Amino acid sequence: MAETEASPAEMTGEAAPAKINLALAVTGKRADGYHLLETLVVFARHGDRIEVAESSEDSLVIDGPHADALKDGDLSDNLVTRARDRLRSHLRQSGKSAPPVALRLEKNLPVASGIGGGSADAAATLRLLIRFWNAAVSEQDLRVLALSLGADVPMCLESAPLMARGIGEDIEPVEDMACLPMVLANPGVAVSTPSVFKALVSPDNPPLPPLPATRGIAGMAGWMKTARNDLAEPALSLSPQIGTCLAAIRSSGALVHAMSGSGATCFGIYESMETARQAARQIGREWPRWFVAATETR
Numbered sequence: 458m459a460e461t462e463a464s465p466a467e468m469t470g471e472a473a474p475a476k477i478n479l480a481l482a483v484t485g486k487r488a489d490g491y492h493l494l495e496t497l498v499v500f501a502r503h504g505d506r507i508e509v510a511e512s513s514e515d516s517l518v519i520d521g522p523h524a525d526a527l528k529d530g531d532l533s534d535n536l537v538t539r540a541r542d543r544l545r546s547h548l549r550q551s552g553k554s555a556p557p558v559a560l561r562l563e564k565n566l567p568v569a570s571g572i573g574g575g576s577a578d579a580a581a582t583l584r585l586l587i588r589f590w591n592a593a594v595s596e597q598d599l600r601v602l603a604l605s606l607g608a609d610v611p612m613c614l615e616s617a618p619l620m621a622r623g624i625g626e627d628i629e630p631v632e633d634m635a636c637l638p639m640v641l642a643n644p645g646v647a648v649s650t651p652s653v654f655k656a657l658v659s660p661d662n663p664p665l666p667p668l669p670a671t672r673g674i675a676g677m678a679g680w681m682k683t684a685r686n687d688l689a690e691p692a693l694s695l696s697p698q699i700g701t702c703l704a705a706i707r708s709s710g711a712l713v714h715a716m717s718g719s720g721a722t723c724f725g726i727y728e729s730m731e732t733a734r735q736a737a738r739q740i741g742r743e744w745p746r747w748f749v750a751a752t753e754t755r
C-alpha cells in the first residue's frame with residue numbers, strides 16, 4: 458500500500474468503464490489453449506476510475522466499495538501496476554522518460570465478475586499515463602502492449618460498441634448503436650475465467666447472428682433474443698447463483714437479460730433509464746447484499 462497520497466486537486470483522472478458482452482460465441486480453440494470468440498461488446502457509464510499525480514516514488518492506493526477484494530493481494534500484481542510498468546519499459550526502450558507516479562484506483566466494479574474491471578483499469582492506466590507522460594505510442598505498439606496485459610484489454614482501450622473476434626484483439630467498431638438503459642447485477646460470487654473456459658463442453662460453436670441494420674433499444678433487445686453467451690452454461694454449472702440473478706433481472710421488467718463474459722455479472726436492457734432505475738431498486742430491495750447498478754451504455 459502506498460505511503461504517499463496526492464490530494465485530489467493535484468490528480469488527473471481517467472474513467473475505466475465496465476465492459477458488457479451483450480452476446481458471446483466461442484467458435485474455436487487455438488493451439489496455446491486460448492479460445493476464439495465472437496463477441497458484441499458495449500461499455501457502461503458505470504465503472505472504476507484511475508487518477509495520477511507526480512510523485513518522488515511509484516505508489517498505488519486502492520479505495521472504493523470493492524477495494525477490499527484487491528487490497529490483500531500483491532499490489533505489484535495489480536493490472537494498474539502492470540500496465541504502468543509495461544508502458545514505462547516500452548518508453549524507456551526508446552529513450553523516453555517515464556518518471557514515478559502516484560496512482561489511485563477507485564474500485565467500483567466487483568472483481569472477477571465478467572465485466573472486465575481489471576482489463577478496464579489496465580486500459581485506462583495506459584490511456585492516462587500516455588497523456589500524463591506526454592508520450593507518443595503508435596497504435597500498433599499500444600495494441601500489442603494492451604494484449605500482453607490480457608485478452609480483453611485492447612477492447613477496453615476503445616470503450617465504445619464493437620465486435621471482437623480472435624481472442625479479443627481483432628476489433629471492429631459497431632456504429633449507430635443506441636445508448637442502452639441497463640441494470641448490472643452480481644450475486645457476490647467471484648468466478649474464475651479460466652475455470653469457466655475449462656468447464657465449456659465444446660469450443661466449436663456457430664458464430665453470432667448478423668447484427669440488425671437498426672440498432673435502437675428495441676432492435677438490440679430483439680437481436681439479443683436470437684443470440685447467446687456460450688459461457689453461460691459452464692458458468693452456471695460452477696455458480697448456480699447466476700440462475701437466481703438472471704431470474705431476478707427477468708422479473709424486474711427487462712426487455713432482455715443475459716450474463717456478461719464468464720460471469721457472474723448479469724444484466725438486463727430496459728425501455729428507459731427510469732424503468733432501469735426502478736428495476737435496480739426492486740432487485741436491490743430483494744437482494745440487499747448484491748452489487749446492483751442502473752447505468753447506460755456509452
Ligand SMILES: C[C@@](CO)(OP(=O)(O)O)[C@H](O)COP(=O)(O)OP(=O)(O)OC[C@H]1O[C@@H](n2ccc(N)nc2=O)[C@H](O)[C@@H]1O
Nearest residue numbers: 490491492571572573607608609624650651654718719720
Ligand atoms: C471471457 C471474457 C470475454 O470478454 O471476459 P471476462 O469474463 O474475463 O470479463 C474474456 O475473453 C477474458 O479476457 P481476460 O479476462 O482479459 O483474459 P486473460 O486474462 O487474457 O486470460 C485469462 C484466462 O482465460 C482463458 N481465456 C481467455 C480469453 C480467451 N479468448 N480464451 C481463453 O481461454 C485462458 O485460460 C486464460 O489463461
Ligand SMILES: Nc1ncnc2c1ncn2[C@@H]1O[C@H](COP(=O)(O)OP(=O)(O)O)[C@@H](O)[C@H]1O
Nearest residue numbers: 535536537568569570571572573574575576578
Ligand atoms: N485492478 C484490478 N481490478 C480487478 N481485478 C484485478 C485487478 N488487478 C488484478 N486483478 C486480478 O484479475 C483477475 C480478473 O479480474 P477482473 O478483470 O475483475 O475479472 P473479469 O474480467 O472477469 O471481470 C482477478 O483475479 C483479480 O485478482
